[in-house]
Amino acid sequence: MSPHPDAVATMSAWRPAFRGQESLRQAFLGFLLARPDACLRSCEPGHITASALVFDAEGEHVLLTLHPRVGRWLQLGGHCEPSDRTLAGAALREATEESGIAGLRIDPVPLHVDVHPITCSLGLPTRHFDVRFAVRAPAGAIPVRGPESLDLRWWPVDALPDGGREIDPILAVLR
Secondary structure, three states, X not given: OOOHHXXXXXXXXXXXXXXXXXXXXXXXXXXXXXXXXXXXXOOOOOEEEEEEEEEOOOOOEEEEEEOOOOOOEEOXXXXXXXXXXXXXXXXXXXXXXXXXXXXXXXXXXOOEXXXXXXXXXXXXXXXXXXXXXXXXXXXXXXXXXXXXXXEEEEEEOOOOOHHHHHHHHHHHHHO
């Protein structure tokens, strides 16, 4: 099983809030339709990833991870696994694994998409076609840093760390 059919359906149905996101949505669809393996990390030209912008229960803070490979504060998320049935499910699984928080709730409609170059676990330069979702943590949630993070903490939405400015375009969708 792979989230590929769901990725095609999700990208086909999604109507982004910003014009520039529409051209990326079309690029994602073209990539997905050309590559049946697009959701697998073994797809060398690039692969679909799923991210989660995790908000606290009040929506005033966002949980960011200090990514060990990238060296910046980023949203949670990562590679789809063959057992994932949906992109939203992959994002929720990644957010739960990386935050240690049980009871996260995800909005299955994407917030934002992005394509960025990276050298990931293949050890080769590739691209991540990242689909980003909003996730809400339960009240009083306390994150637990795991081995995939140098640091993990809540940041006020209006006072992000210098290295966390990369999530500004995602937050702009919510404003």
